[in-house]
Amino acid sequence: MMNLLTVSGSPHIHGNQNVKKIMWQVVLALMPAMLVSFWYFGLSAILLTVISVTGAVVVEYLIAKFLLKTTPTVGDGSAVITGLLLAFNVPSSLPWWEMLIGVTFAIGVAKMAYGGLGKNPFNPAIAGRIFMLVSFPVDMTTWPKPGLPFNTLNFSVDGLTGPTSLGILKERVGENISSISAQLPDYMTMFIGEKGGSLGEVSAAAIILGGLFLLFRRIISWHIPISFLLSAFVFAGILYLVDDTQYINPMFHLLAGGLMLGAFFMATDMVTSPMSKTGQIVFGVGCGLLTILIRVWGAYPEGVSFAILIMNAFTPLINKMFKPKSFGR
Numbered sequence: 001m002m003n004l005l006t007v008s009g010s011p012h013i014h015g016n017q018n019v020k021k022i023m024w025q026v027v028l029a030l031m032p033a034m035l036v037s038f039w040y041f042g043l044s045a046i047l048l049t050v051i052s053v054t055g056a057v058v059v060e061y062l063i064a065k066f067l068l069k070t071t072p073t074v075g076d077g078s079a080v081i082t083g084l085l086l087a088f089n090v091p092s093s094l095p096w097w098e099m100l101i102g103v104t105f106a107i108g109v110a111k112m113a114y115g116g117l118g119k120n121p122f123n124p125a126i127a128g129r130i131f132m133l134v135s136f137p138v139d140m141t142t143w144p145k146p147g148l149p150f151n152t153l154n155f156s157v158d159g160l161t162g163p164t165s166l167g168i169l170k171e172r173v174g175e176n177i178s179s180i181s182a183q184l185p186d187y188m189t190m191f192i193g194e195k196g197g198s199l200g201e202v203s204a205a206a207i208i209l210g211g212l213f214l215l216f217r218r219i220i221s222w223h224i225p226i227s228f229l230l231s232a233f234v235f236a237g238i239l240y241l242v243d244d245t246q247y248i249n250p251m252f253h254l255l256a257g258g259l260m261l262g263a264f265f266m267a268t269d270m271v272t273s274p275m276s277k278t279g280q281i282v283f284g285v286g287c288g289l290l291t292i293l294i295r296v297w298g299a300y301p302e303g304v305s306f307a308i309l310i311m312n313a314f315t316p317l318i319n320k321m322f323k324p325k326s327f328g329r
Contacts, residue, residue, distance in 0.1 A: 019117070022270075023077030025219050029210035030084050030265065036206040037199035040146035041092035045199050049087040051096050055103040056083030063112040070116075078117045082106055085125035088200020088261060089305070090132065093144045093161070102132040122312045123269050126305045133305075143167070143196035164197050165190065165256040169248060170301035176245045190255035201258040211264030220268040223277050227284030228263040228291075229254060235292045253292060262287070262304035272312045279322035286311045 037045045060079040064072040086103050106128025114120045133140045144161050163171060165184050172180050185195050193203025201207070214220045236250035253259060267273060267287050274283050287307045294303025 019078075020076045022219055023081055025217055026081055026214065026265070027077055027084065029213045029219075030081070030088075030200070032206035032209045033088065033200045033203060033261070034084065036193050036203040037088070037092075040193060040202060041144065041199060042147065044092045044144075047096065048090065048092065048094060048099050048199065049084065051099050052087035052103050053080055053083035055100050056080065056086070056107050059104050059107040060112060060116075063108060064116065068112065068116070073117065076117065079107060082111065082124045082128075085200070085265060086128045089125065089129040089198050089258065090140065091143050091197075092199055093142055094132075094136075094139055098132060098136050098139055101135070102128045105131045118271055120271060121315070122309055123266055123272050126266055126309050126312075129305050130309060133300075141167070145196050146194050146202070162196055164301065165195065165252070166295065166301035169295075174246075177248050178245070184252070187251060187255060190252075198258060201261045204255050204260045207260040207264055211260070214264065214268075220264070221277065221280070223280035224268050224273060224284040224287075225263040227281045228267055228287045229259065231285040231288030232259060232292050233288075235289055236296075239292070239296065247296065253295065257295075257302045258304045259291060262291075262308055266304075267308050267311070272315060274315055274318045274322065276319070276322045276324045279318040282318055282322065283311050283315065286314065 034049065037049075056079040057074045061072045061074050064070050064074075083103055086106055087099070090099065090102070106124040109131075110122055110124040110127035111117070111120045142161050143164050168180065168183050189195055191204045193206065195202055211220075211225060215222060215225075232253055233250045236247070236253045239247035240250055263284075267284065274280050287304075290307035290310055291303040294300060294306055298306075300306070
């Protein structure tokens with residue numbers, strides 16, 4: 001009864017969006033990258049995506065129904081997004097049972113253990129991806145090369161595999177960049193996506209298309225993705241200007257790995273990112289700088305997931321420092 005008498009402070013603005021509409025529009029925005037992954041990695045990509053999405057929905061339903069004793073809200077689409085994003089962050093050769101363990105951790109530990117949507121401090125898909133990277137390092141870093149569509153149901157690591165662009169750079173750190181360049185794909189190939197990598201990160205073009213849809217629909221604002229990409233580009237550009245024999249062109253960092261996917265779809269998670277516009281820029285700049293720091297000097301060739309997870313931890317502090325301005329002041 002008391003809840004019915006609780007009235008928040010004015011102004012009371014009602015928009016035509018709600019959580020369910022927003023989540024399903026994000027799912028729609030992920031479709032181009034998903035279709036590209038199906039085209040390049042075939043049936044194994046489809047099966048992993050189905051397992052991840054189905055697993056996320058079922059795990060969330062069971063935990064809400066039988067552990068938390070609340071009404072399951074799987075219809076809001078948030079579990080589907082977590083499943084899709086986690087599938088986007090794994091190689092197509094990953095065993096199905098590892099995919100299932102990863103998505104169970106993402107939903108069960110990183111999301112529902114905190115009470116569900118809106119209460120989790122860390123992005124569930126990123127937490128699940130890092131858990132899998134630590135638990136199954138070999139399978140998570142074995143990258144099948146893209147092949148003909150629907151060519152094989154490849155769940156073994158014996159097929160055509162090879163290091164990613166970032167992996168080549170990390171393996172040959174210290175060598176002159178010009179001697180490595182011949183092994184790296186050109187920028188157009190990286191933009192289109194015909195290269196090895198995680199399912200959803202190979203095509204920058206497909207990710208940008210989905211990101212523009214989110215911006216056009218005002219599901220996200222420009223502050224996090226632009227500050228993320230721009231800070232990474234500028235920081236990598238400074239290193240390139242200092243010594244272009246040791247540090248690669250900043251355009252490579254934008255198109256390689258999961259930088260585009262992280263900037264548009266993972267760092268912009270409205271639950272785990274700052275509320276104010278200034279705070280979002282600070283958050284994005286932190287993600288960009290940490291990504292390049294990890295890529296250049298860290299142990300892992302990729303740094304996007306770690307950068308976003310670290311900045312998730314700073315979100316409460318950023319929210320405290322950069323509070324949204326009160327309406328009318």
